[in-house]
Amino acid sequence: MSLHDEVELLRTIPLFANIEPSKLKLxxxxxxxxxxxxxxxxxxxxxxxxxxxxxxxxxxxVLVENGGKLTSVAKAGKHSVVGEIAILCDVPRTATVRxxxxxxVLRISKELFFRLxxxxxxxxxxxxxxxxxxxxxxxxxxxxxxxxITE
Amino acid sequence: MSLHDEVELLRTIPLFANIEPSKLKLxxxxxxxxxxxxxxxxxxxxxxxxxxxxxxxxxxxVLVENGGKLTSVAKAGKHSVVGEIAILCDVPRTATVRxxxxxxVLRISKELFFRLxxxxxxxxxxxxxxxxxxxxxxxxxxxxxxxxITE
Numbered sequence: 302m303s304l305h306d307e308v309e310l311l312r313t314i315p316l317f318a319n320i321e322p323s324k325l326k327l328x329x330x331x332x333x334x335x336x337x338x339x340x341x342x343x344x345x346x347x348x349x350x351x352x353x354x355x356x357x358x359x360x361x362x363v364l365v366e367n368g369g370k371l372t373s374v375a376k377a378g379k380h381s382v383v384g385e386i387a388i389l390c391d392v393p394r395t396a397t398v399r400x401x402x403x404x405x406v407l408r409i410s411k412e413l414f415f416r417l418x419x420x421x422x423x424x425x426x427x428x429x430x431x432x433x434x435x436x437x438x439x440x441x442x443x444x445x446x447x448x449x450i451t452e
Numbered sequence: 453m454s455l456h457d458e459v460e461l462l463r464t465i466p467l468f469a470n471i472e473p474s475k476l477k478l479x480x481x482x483x484x485x486x487x488x489x490x491x492x493x494x495x496x497x498x499x500x501x502x503x504x505x506x507x508x509x510x511x512x513x514v515l516v517e518n519g520g521k522l523t524s525v526a527k528a529g530k531h532s533v534v535g536e537i538a539i540l541c542d543v544p545r546t547a548t549v550r551x552x553x554x555x556x557v558l559r560i561s562k563e564l565f566f567r568l569x570x571x572x573x574x575x576x577x578x579x580x581x582x583x584x585x586x587x588x589x590x591x592x593x594x595x596x597x598x599x600x601i602t603e
Contacts, residue, residue: 366595385580385584389577392588418580419574422573429540429569435587436586436590437537440547440590443593443594444518444523446594
């Protein structure tokens with residue numbers, strides 16, 4: 302894929318909507334594109350993480366281990382960011398992310414992630430919005446689950 | 453409290469650790485300090501929200517309604533940020549936050565919040581870290597709760 306096409310593709314990702322095309326070239330150069338086959342893991346709970354992923358195509362399952370069994374707690378689709386908790390909080394991966402179909406991602410190293418957020422506060426805001434929305438959904442699921450336990 | 457004392461107090465809040473004292477004066481001028489008595493609500497689930505709160509002193513309970521009953525899903529202590537989900541996601545308040553002791557907060561309007569995050573990416577990063585850590589804790593609670601349901 303040409304650099305021009307790569308930049309055009311990055312522009313379609315809402316997270317980068319407010320970043321100038323000239324800066325997106327930097328991102329196209331410094332990020333890495335990876336493809337995972339259906340059933341492969343983008344990352345595994347408990348591993349150390351040094352990158353976040355932006356899903357360009359496909360869908361993945363977010364699985365958390367519980368008593369030796371993996372429970373699905375969310376789905377991550379096109380344009381979702383996954384794996385940013387480990388690099389933000391310096392903790393091991395909090396979930397396993399498994400490809401439900403063939404999944405293409407942009408791998409953003411920890412260093413690049415922090416550089417992007419510092420240079421582009423609008424990207425930081427978009428990530429905050431995504432984290433806040435996921436926290437909202439997870440809290441709702443938790444409340445429903447606790448309701449079922451105390452019924 | 454003098455402006456100097458106010459700025460010194462703001463400097464003790466980790467969220468503002470990397471902001472120059474001269475900029476903290478702006479924050480001291482434009483934010484509002486409020487005190488809630490034990491049992492009072494900083495915000496109520498379902499209400500529209502136009503501000504976030506930074507707890508300067510005291511502790512609050514984060515409660516979520518479930519079948520007419522309020523369930524505690526987290527505690528928010530000194531220097532926590534609460535109420536930012538509603539302003540980030542443009543949704544009604546996702547939880548009721550109730551003072552467990554007398555609680556003093558800095559009320560940050562939506563407009564000021566976005567201005568701070570744009571001007572100080574390090575503050576945006578600190579908020580991302582807090583959201584990520586809360587998402588991690590809530591996901592762990594959810595996994596344990598789901599484990600009890602399927603036992």
